[in-house]
Amino acid sequence: MIQRQKGCSDIYGREAKVWKYVDTVIDAIMEKYNYNYIRTPIFEATELFHRGVGETTDIVTKESYDFEDKGGRKITLRPEGTAGVVRSYIENKMYGDVSQPIKVYYNGTMYRYERPQSGRDRELTQFGMEILGSDDPLSDAEIISAAVNVYKMLGLKKLVVHLNTLGDDESRKQYREALIDYFKPHIKEFCEDCQNRLKKNPLRILDCKVDAENEILKNAPKTLDYLTEESRNRFEKVQEFLDIMQIQYEINPNIVRGLDYYNHTVFEIEAKVEGFGSNNVIGAGGRYNGLVNQLGGPQTACVGFASGIGRIVMALELEKVQLPIVDSIDLFLLYVNEDEKKYAAYLTQELRTAGFIVETEYTGRSLKGQFKQADRLNSKFTCVLNSEDLNNNEIKIKNNKTKEEEVISLDVLIYYLDEHLNSDLFGDDCDCGCGCQEGVECTCGDDCKCKHDCDCDENCDCGCQEGVECTCGDDCKCKHDCDCDENCDCGCHCHHEK
RNA sequence: GCGCCGUUGGUGAAGUGGUUAACACGCUAGUUUGUGGCACUAGUAUGCAUGAGUUCGAUUCUCAUACGACGCCCCA
Numbered sequence: 001m002i003q004r005q006k007g008c009s010d011i012y013g014r015e016a017k018v019w020k021y022v023d024t025v026i027d028a029i030m031e032k033y034n035y036n037y038i039r040t041p042i043f044e045a046t047e048l049f050h051r052g053v054g055e056t057t058d059i060v061t062k063e064s065y066d067f068e069d070k071g072g073r074k075i076t077l078r079p080e081g082t083a084g085v086v087r088s089y090i091e092n093k094m095y096g097d098v099s100q101p102i103k104v105y106y107n108g109t110m111y112r113y114e115r116p117q118s119g120r121d122r123e124l125t126q127f128g129m130e131i132l133g134s135d136d137p138l139s140d141a142e143i144i145s146a147a148v149n150v151y152k153m154l155g156l157k158k159l160v161v162h163l164n165t166l167g168d169d170e171s172r173k174q175y176r177e178a179l180i181d182y183f184k185p186h187i188k189e190f191c192e193d194c195q196n197r198l199k200k201n202p203l204r205i206l207d208c209k210v211d212a213e214n215e216i217l218k219n220a221p222k223t224l225d226y227l228t229e230e231s232r233n234r235f236e237k238v239q240e241f242l243d244i245m246q247i248q249y250e251i252n253p254n255i256v257r258g259l260d261y262y263n264h265t266v267f268e269i270e271a272k273v274e275g276f277g278s279n280n281v282i283g284a285g286g287r288y289n290g291l292v293n294q295l296g297g298p299q300t301a302c303v304g305f306a307s308g309i310g311r312i313v314m315a316l317e318l319e320k321v322q323l324p325i326v327d328s329i330d331l332f333l334l335y336v337n338e339d340e341k342k343y344a345a346y347l348t349q350e351l352r353t354a355g356f357i358v359e360t361e362y363t364g365r366s367l368k369g370q371f372k373q374a375d376r377l378n379s380k381f382t383c384v385l386n387s388e389d390l391n392n393n394e395i396k397i398k399n400n401k402t403k404e405e406e407v408i409s410l411d412v413l414i415y416y417l418d419e420h421l422n423s424d425l426f427g428d429d430c431d432c433g434c435g436c437q438e439g440v441e442c443t444c445g446d447d448c449k450c451k452h453d454c455d456c457d458e459n460c461d462c463g464c465q466e467g468v469e470c471t472c473g474d475d476c477k478c479k480h481d482c483d484c485d486e487n488c489d490c491g492c493h494c495h496h497e498k
Numbered sequence: 499g500c501g502c503c504g505u506u507g508g509u510g511a512a513g514u515g516g517u518u519a520a521c522a523c524g525c526u527a528g529u530u531u532g533u534g535g536c537a538c539u540a541g542u543a544u545g546c547a548u549g550a551g552u553u554c555g556a557u558u559c560u561c562a563u564a565c566g567a568c569g570c571c572c573c574a
Contacts, residue, residue, distance in 0.1 A: 001547085003547090003564075003565060005565095006564085006565065006566090057572085057573095058571075058572045058573075059572075059573070062499070062571095062572085063572075079573095080573090080574085110574085112572090112573075112574095114571095114572075114573080115499080115500085115569095115570095115571090116566085116567090117567080117570095118567080118568065119574080120573075120574085124573095125574095126574060128574090193570080196571095204572090210570090257573095269574095277568070277569085278568085278570090279573075279574075281574065282574065283574065284573085284574065307574060308573090308574035309574090310574080311574060312574090334533085334534090363526095365526080365527095366526090366527075366528095366534095367533060367534070368527095368533080368534050368535095369525095369526075369527085369534080370533095370534075371533070371535070372534060373534095375534075375535060382533095382534090384533060396533095398533090405533095
C-alpha cells in the first residue's frame, strides 16, 4: 500500500467541513477589514527564503524543502507566506499603486521538513495577512485586532495575546549585546541549547523552558530598557490603539520571534485550552520594516500575521465550539423497482435544481436498507416512490422528525418542502427549525439547546460502545459509566487493571 | 537532527512461539414489524505495517525500514 507522506494529512469528512467553515469565516472577516486575497506560488527561488527569512533561522537551515528542477533552478517549497507576498509586492510594483497601504491576506499550504508532533505537520496550512506601506502604529493594532476577530468569530474564547517589541535595529543591536554581556559569565549554568543560543540568537535564551526558573534568567535585562525613545513611543501607541479597540493583551518581554525579519512590534496568540500539546501558539506576527528593502524593493514599513489552520481547528475541537455545519439533507427518495428508480432520477434532478439537498439510493439496497441510509444521512423527509401513486400524480412524503406521513400532489411537492423545511416543524426541543434529533449532533449553528438535551445514558443510540471511547460528540456517559469487571457480559472488554 | 512509545479486520480492540486469531460495533441479506429505526438468524475475503534474522515452526523473540503518537530543538 502506498502511504501518504510523513507529516502530511488527508482532511475529509466532517473535519473537511470544519476546515471549509474556518476558511469562510476568514474570508468574511478579511472582507470587512478590506484585505484583498492574494495567491502566490507554493514554490519560489531558494534565495528568496535565504535572504528573506534569514540564513540563521532553523526553518531555512534545516527545515527547508529544497530541490532542483529539470532546468537546474534552485527551488524551495515555501516554509511561510510573508516572503512570497513581499516578493510579489516588489515584482508587481505594488508600492506604486494609487491606493496605499497594500492590505492582503493569503491562505495556503506551507512546507517544513520537521519531525511531526502535536500541532505540527510537514505540510501545514496557514492563513496570514500583511499591511505593506504603513509605519503607523494603528496598522500594528489593526493586524492584531483582525487576527483576534477571526478567532472570536469562529467562537474561540480562551486566547491570550502576548505582546512585545524588539525595537528598531539600533535598539535590537544594543539589547543583543547587553544580553551577551550579561549571560556570558554564567552561561555554564545553562542548558546546552542555551549555550548554543548565546552566539546564534541570545534572545532565544529568554524563552527557554529548561532554564525558565533560573534566577539569572529572570533578572536578565529587558528589551524595554534598551528601547530608543522613538521605539518606546511607538510601542505605547500600539498599546493605546489596542486599548481603544478593546483588544485584551499581555505584555510579555520574553516573546521573541524566530524569523530574522522582525523588528518593533511582535506578538503571539496562545490557545489556553486544556489538552493542547506543547505547540499552543495558534497565530503570531509582527512588524518587518526592513524586509522589502532587503529583498530589493524600496524601503517599506510592513506588519503581518500568520496562523495555522490546523491549530485553529484543534483549538475549536478542544474548546468544543459549536459550528454551524450542515450534516443533514432535506429529502431521501426511496424506490423499489426500475420505473420508480427512473422517477427518482428525474425527481432528484428537479428538486436539486430547485435548491433542495436531495439524495437517493445508488447501491441496490433493500427498502429497509434505504431507510437506514436515510437515517444515517439525517434526512428531514423521506419519500417512498410508488408507481401507483406516481400514476395518480401523487407522492407520499414522511416527516422524519414528527413521523407524520401524508399524500400530496406532485405539483405541490416543491412548495410543500419549501414551506415545511422553513417552518417550526423541526424541533420540538428548540424553535430554530434546524431539524436536529436528540443524540445527533445539532448543526443549526443557532444557540439552540438540541445538542445539550441529549440525555442518552448507557443505552443511547449514538452507536458507541461501553468502555470504548464514545465519539458521538454529545456529553453522553457511555464511556465513563462502565464499571464492569472481567466477566461482565456487556461486551466492552475495557479490562480494568486487575 | 535527537529522545520515548506504538503499528492486529470498515471501526473499537483481545490474544498466543505451534491446528479454524476472541468479543463488540458497523455493514449486507433474510425472518418479523402495514415501509426502516427493536428483536432474531446468517454473511463480512486475501491474516496480525514492511523486510531480514533466530527457530523444526513466529502475528507473538531480535534487528532494520516505513508510518503514527508525544516531547526536545524550532515554529503557526
